[in-house]
Amino acid sequence: MTAAQDFLRNAATKSADLVHRQIIRRGIDHYDAAVRGGRLRFLNWQAAREKCQDIKREAMNHLDRYLEEFERRVKERGGRVFWAETGEEARRYILELAEARGVRTIVKSKSMVAEEIHLTSALKKQGIQVFETDLGEFIVQLRDEAPYHIVTPAMHLTRQDIAALFKDKFGSMGTDDPKVLVATAREALRHAFFTAEMGITGANFLVADSGMVSVTTNEGNADLGLSLPKIHVVITGIEKIIPSVEDLAILWPVLATAGTGQPITCYNTLVGGPRAANESQGPEEFHVILLDNGRTDLLADPQQREVLHCIRCGACLNACPIYRNIGGHAYATTYQGPIGSVLTPHLHGLNEFQHLSQASTLCGACTDVCPVKIDLHHHLLHNRRNAVERANRLWPERIAFKAWRWTVTSAWRFRFVGWIARRVLRWSYALGLESTPLDPLRAWTMDRAAPPIPATSFRAQWRKQSGAN
């Protein structure tokens, strides 16, 4: 089955699932309330958005320069930088490194890029145990599922689901008190932190002028993961670069506000290089893997280059009415929601993933909430145009639009076709064909009542009224 057919099937199942709709709605209502309060902490939220947009634009406009500066400074600190052109190269680097250092256990904090390159399954195949340390990721890992949302991976589960899961895996009491559940997870992972040989993190930002990587968590799991094990590996896309550490003064609060509604996330860590000579604790090795994997292709499209500005806050997912109804799993891609729909065709092929750009009403809620002002819904439109011009579309559709064009480029043809269509519909409905397989508007009436079909069009009535003198 193609990705498009898969998506339609999943979307159909999820759209009809009222329980799922309720759970997601509850989660998003919490989020909306928190963000409304969060934005009030800014004197001027729109100005904050524009400032963040400026920072990312500057970073992308001189991407090569900032990446080189970043690499130089990381090297000065004793770290290593590896430039991976594809996901395969990045995986291979990490696998070889783990092999060479005799790594048996890895603690990992949340990284979308690691999902993108399917790192965990590759490590598992090599016999290495990988612990997801972000609570949401930990939960979905236990369930053998993909993350549901880029910020809250377990949004689709109730506390009862999680309690049952923990009871099954750890033999815990089965209480669904969130405090107890969190304590169970903490205990389960604690030992892993202290015994793992390698910690893998993603990066929220790469700071060029300090050669440091910014990693943000509320739980503190990334800090443990980059402090205790002997080796720290950062896997990141090249677009995460920002020019200066002072840019974080606006990016950190904006990321937190858009991501969860908090004024700032609990732990905003800047890490650069292995432990310095005079430091008592820290890893001996520091590796940063800069991943391309299609990002330079996106950079080469001047109209859509700004999609690389994304700071992965998840606001567009929460705003999207399609996401609210079908959830994250239905997309079946690493990146879900509006940003996923815009980005995935560029990373993984327009032909296979054009359906994501079409599964939208272009309502624009995503663009409204994006903290870096990416014109998301217009990019969906551009993806659609690109799909028609460069990718495969079903020939009946192409023919249909040629016929449509023939009809509407002439007033009399338009009137004629409209008249015929209305007659056919009126007769069909007079014969009681609505909602039957012979209904001409079956695609509409499958789910909703047909509109009453008028006998005369507007222009006929207008002509009659103006001609009746």
Add this chain to the structure above:
Amino acid sequence: MAQTESSGRERILARIRTALKTPAPAGAARHFSSEPLPIFAPISDALERFKLECANNNTELIVTPDSGASAAVLDEVLASLPTGEIFVQDAHRLRRLALSSQRRENIRWSNEGAANENAQAAVTLAEILVAQTGSVIVSAACGGRGASIVAPVHIVMATASQLVTTLEAALAQLREHGTATRNSYLCLITGSSRTADIEKILVMGAHGPRRFVVILALSEN
């Protein structure tokens, strides 16, 4: 490996440079004119703001008149904890603290090694305090990486002179004083560890400390 490494790097940079030859189209008209509007409300009283933010983000802030009083408060806090190792940053100021003997025998200094898995508390200094968000910036110099995260209780001994108004000023200071260059690790800590991954319900105390205590001395003596 080195061969492919450098050529991968060259290829990526070459692709970037080619891509950037075409400029992106100018964006939509901006709301604001050249005069950038203030994004955050100005902070008149840094200490009051710090107190307010700490109350909001679940930081236990204890303001003391001087370092002597701070030491007494520290003793009290440690006394309330279950017996166990107390991991303390190896700093002159902390070594000088007059702590009771019970406390002293449980102390493990940061220069002796990493914190134990079952440490009950960690005591460190800080680099900067930020009033805007009620945050504390620690570095690797403050007891090493992980000192602030490992134990379930983290206590920071700070003075009011370390308080800076905005995040922007704090980051600028880190850069100017070379703190960012000297240290391989910096962390802006805002409150105690938490998670909302379960039904978006906020729970305190995930992997990091459940309690975050800041003992702030108003004067150095």
Add this chain to the structure above:
Amino acid sequence: MKTSAKTPVKIPTKSNDYSFSGQSVEAPALMWGKGAFAALRKEFQFLLGALLWRLKDSRSLILPYSKRTGEGSHRPRKVLQRFPQPLQPCRDHSNKNAASSSPSYTRLMPTVTMFIPCFVDQLCPQVGLDMARVLRRIGYHVDFPEQQTCCGQPAFNTGYWKDARPLAERFVRVFREAQSVVCPSGSCTTVVRNFYPELLAATPYHDESRRLGQRVYEFSEFLVKVARVTDLGANFPHRVTYHDACHALRELRLKQEPRALLRHVRGIELVEMPYSEECCGFGGTFATKFHMISAAMGDTKAGNAEKSGAEFVSSTDPSCLMQIEGILRRRNSNVRTIHIAGILAHTGEAAEFTLNAGLKR
């Protein structure tokens, strides 16, 4: 949510009931038997009548369409002589509130050109007729260039820009003489104003399309921002909730304008529904391509409309209302939809002429 296909759809058939188009049309009977025969007979009578009417005006069969009421012709002006409309000065319906009385009333009959979207023309003509009525009431002379067909949105939104482009060029040609163009749909206005410049970027029509875009207005936007009227003298004693259509809200930035117009309607009780800004799920071809998601979104919207306790849902976009109406009917809901022009046109005065008089079957 999924109701049986056999459930008969209840379309209000009383004469002052409002369907989403405000149309008092008797729907054809939906069952076999006597009712079907009667409906078909009525249809046949109608067709015969239409043919006879055309024969009466035999010119219309001989001359090509454009010669009859083409661009720049004087025919529309004859309307004024026919219908009981005072020319000058117009009845000042908005004078109840002095602050909103408009200086345009003392000008000599400014002209406004109607851009009637293709589906309004074919599926809900009453919306266009109501809009014309309201515009006339406040003293505008209303023009309708019959050469217009469609703005190109179906092809444009699906990505078929090559097919949409000739249509956009044609649109610019049809409306190039117009002073102000008013459209009863936020989405169609958006395509013309916000997207034609991009669609026509590499063509000689680019600059003209940008200028035209600045003269094209959505109906409520025109009333509030150009005509500067908020009290249209309308009377609609019902509880109404307003659905923020996506394009009108986010592309044209209209949030308060339609509400301002509705608030001045006599007898109206305007209530807000939860999540009024959330998309209804229509989205053009999305409604059929991803019909299950569209239905789920429509279901959520219909549920919210019911929660508001309103009797009617109104909006600037007839396409949204078609979607919401379809879902409400399947839910057997008591809530109905009506376009904002339908509310504003409704004055409930007995002496009011109706534009579709004589066309009722």
